[in-house]
Amino acid sequence: MKAEQDSKAEKAPWFSESLARGLLVIQAFDASGPNLRATDIAKRSGLSRAATRRFLLTLQALGYIGADDDRYYLQPKVLDLGFAFVSSMQIDRLVQPLLNELSTITSESCSFAVLDNDQALFVARASGPKILQMAVGIGGRVPAHTTSLGHALLSALPHDQFEQYMQSRKGLIDPPALTKLRASIEKGRAHGWVEVKGLLHTAITGVAAPIRNRSGELIGAINVANYGSATTKSMRAHVEPLLDVRSRIEKSLQAAGHILPTAAGRRSA
Amino acid sequence: MKAEQDSKAEKAPWFSESLARGLLVIQAFDASGPNLRATDIAKRSGLSRAATRRFLLTLQALGYIGADDDRYYLQPKVLDLGFAFVSSMQIDRLVQPLLNELSTITSESCSFAVLDNDQALFVARASGPKILQMAVGIGGRVPAHTTSLGHALLSALPHDQFEQYMQSRKGLIDPPALTKLRASIEKGRAHGWVEVKGLLHTAITGVAAPIRNRSGELIGAINVANYGSATTKSMRAHVEPLLDVRSRIEKSLQAAGHILPTAAGRRSA
DNA sequence: ATTATTTGTGCGATTATCGCACAATGACAC
DNA sequence: GTGTCATTGTGCGATAATCGCACAAATAAT
Structure with missing residues (x-):
């Protein structure tokens, strides 16, 4: 149309x-x-x-x-053009080190992604010590509903934008999967993090959390992913470091004056 | 001037x-x-x-x-703009899988880089299982003379361009280092691969080889890097898989019609 | 309140950009 | 070898896209 x-x-x-x-x-x-x-x-x-x-x-x-x-x-x-984005967000300086740290703590691959329409776009990654690696590299995209990162991103969207997304997915995702997606996002909103198991590939399990700016708006998301036989329990153990690193990244970005420095400053009456 | x-x-x-x-x-x-x-x-x-x-x-x-x-x-x-380059080279499809394979074989980090002026520009990477990771990520740049990748890239340059590079480095690199660099590049030209030890950081050792197109012109380079206490001997063991993967990448790129399909087709007499 | 910056926008002037048209080049067939 | 076809390089005049000034409104600082 x-x-x-x-x-x-x-x-x-x-x-x-x-x-x-x-x-x-x-x-x-x-x-x-x-x-x-x-x-x-x-x-x-x-x-x-x-x-x-x-x-x-x-x-x-x-x-x-x-x-x-x-x-x-x-x-x-x-x-240079593409990485004007990366450097404008100062990913390498502010996000990458903390991502590395998270990867060391958890011994898993950790990624940072942003939302681009209906896709999660990988911007940075710290690969873990495991052999199995994510096939999609930096700059790569994956449908948001198929990864923990995507779920985390969607869970931080304003309600209307999220509903708009869900609307747009109708017909593209089969109804039961859509229902599950909504449930997962709602759980994510409640807890501040999400867990996704076996969506992109049956063996992949991930926990993820959104990164927000000072005014609560979505910037991106980070995750910890396992490509092997991780139990739910073992993944749960990664949630604490995940959330810890998450808030440190948020602090770091805020300190750097990231997106909307004051965010209160709209036109007043 | x-x-x-x-x-x-x-x-x-x-x-x-x-x-x-x-x-x-x-x-x-x-x-x-x-x-x-x-x-x-x-x-x-x-x-x-x-x-x-x-x-x-x-x-x-x-x-x-x-x-x-x-x-x-x-x-x-x-x-998207930046990755128009990556996808135009079909890195993800043609290079990344072989890079992953090389990383699995060697248990080390392997990277693919291209030459951008006097810098090696990291385009793809398969991180190894070791904890220590390269600080500079995809899209990052490093002065060519400081890495094995850079040496490999320089060694595949036409003589005049290489000399031009050397000329431009005068005053920027101290003379003894320059002499060593030249020696390393000449060894690289003779062997088809280079070994560099402790340049960017004392603990880093790498072996690298250039990737050329059908007409022998430089496209990029791949390397195997160790960030710990690798001996020269242990690194030498990586040379064979390095060269093997190198030629498979070259074949793969050529099959995809990469840079200069026939390359013979210049204006004839 | 007063100043100093910043933004949004209309306008006439200019010049940058358009795409056609033609010659030259190379590819290919027969 | 010669004739077709597709593609490239380039001039040119016409036109529309782009310029930057200048002013009003809005915001931040003094």
């Missing part, structure tokens, strides 16, 4: 077409393969070949794109 | 100012903290406040930036 973006849509005087188009070009590379020709990219991005070429040249001049003869490929520099 | 970008520099008819400026805005967030106000960003990016605002609004409309009252912050979606 997406009625927006129609043919003659008002045009906003502040919208920078060129920027939007240029970003389209970067994303045209996505899974499409390592090196593309100008025409391919034009097709993928829906821009004219001439425009595509101009953007490619520009990006090349800026060092984001390399060209070999007439094939184009992304340069590692584009990672 | 950067004589370029001078006041009235010819102006290129194909360069998209708007794209370049918009990207500047994203990067203005970098380490500057999680949420900035329009004026800050204008200052940091060197653009006029009006222009800055237009780009912020545009990026917000595209979902890359969030706004709260009048603070702006990056949304996780910007990671």
Whole structure:
């Protein structure tokens, strides 16, 4: 039904077409393969070949794109853009050390993720000493309802946003699973943490807790995950360090002036 | 002496100012903290406040930036841009599994990195079972001369580019270290792999090998690293699996049509 | 209350960006 | 070898996108 973006849509005087188009070009590379020709990219991005070429040249001049003869490929520099996010959140400085600590205490893999629409997006991880490793790496995404991290994230959402999410999942998740999901989230809201067992894979068990800012809004979530034969009991033992590290991360982020410094400061009467 | 970008520099008819400026805005967030106000960003990016605002609004409309009252912050979606690189190289699908395998065989941490100017940029990693972990995570950078990965990368560079690198390091690295570096790289060129001990930290030892495309050009490098008391001998035992995995990664990338599919196809006479 | 900053926005001026059109190049078939 | 087809590089005039100033409103600091 997406009625927006129609043919003659008002045009906003502040919208920078060129920027939007240029970003389209970067994303045209996505899974499409390592090196593309100008025409391919034009097709993928829906821009004219001439425009595509101009953007490619520009990006090349800026060092984001390399060209070999007439094939184009992304340069590692584009990672700077993605990691502008990571460094803007100061993940490496504020979150990673505490995550490492948690991993050492629990001898398990610990991750930090944020919510991106209906997905949990892995931003940082401290791998545990166990052999089995999570297949999805940093920057990877997983449907929120399939992991403890996702449940923790959803449990910290405002009610209306959560209901909106649940609504959007209808038809995509079978009803019994949906019911279970809601139960899990409600338990999470009550306890401040969640436990999820055998959702993404039968052998995976995880405990997770949301990270909030000073005004209680969701920032992300951390978890402790076991990919083997952890008992519920053994996982429960990880909850205390989990919550401890959680609040230390929250303190740390707040001290760094993270998202909404005062948060009280809305327009008053 | 950067004589370029001078006041009235010819102006290129194909360069998209708007794209370049918009990207500047994203990067203005970098380490500057999680949420900035329009004026800050204008200052940091060197653009006029009006222009800055237009780009912020545009990026917000595209979902890359969030706004709260009048603070702006990056949304996780910007990671899509960075990971356009990772997915364009199909790291997760082609490299990560083999990296995991190498880590399992050696019981050590294994990483994949690419060369970005004078730095090794970590793109993927399989953490080993040991407690000690590398402090610098995915997306992180380290001066090339300080790690086995960096040495491997440098050893696969064309001679002129390598010499250019060495030239640029003069004055930044003390002469004896530079001499050692050159010796290490030459050994690397001869053997096809390098061993580096105690450079970034006295306790770190690593063996690494470059990854090349079909035409022999550098793509990246992988390594096996030990953060404890590994002997030279024990590390040597890792060389065989390292080289084995290296060539399997190369095959895998080539099969996926990686960088320069035929590579013979230059302009002939 | 008064000043100093900041934000939001309208506007006319400018120039950056558009996409067509053509020549040149290489791919491929026959 | 020659003829087709697809793709690239590039000029150009037309147009619309982008510029930054300037002013009002709002907020924070003195």
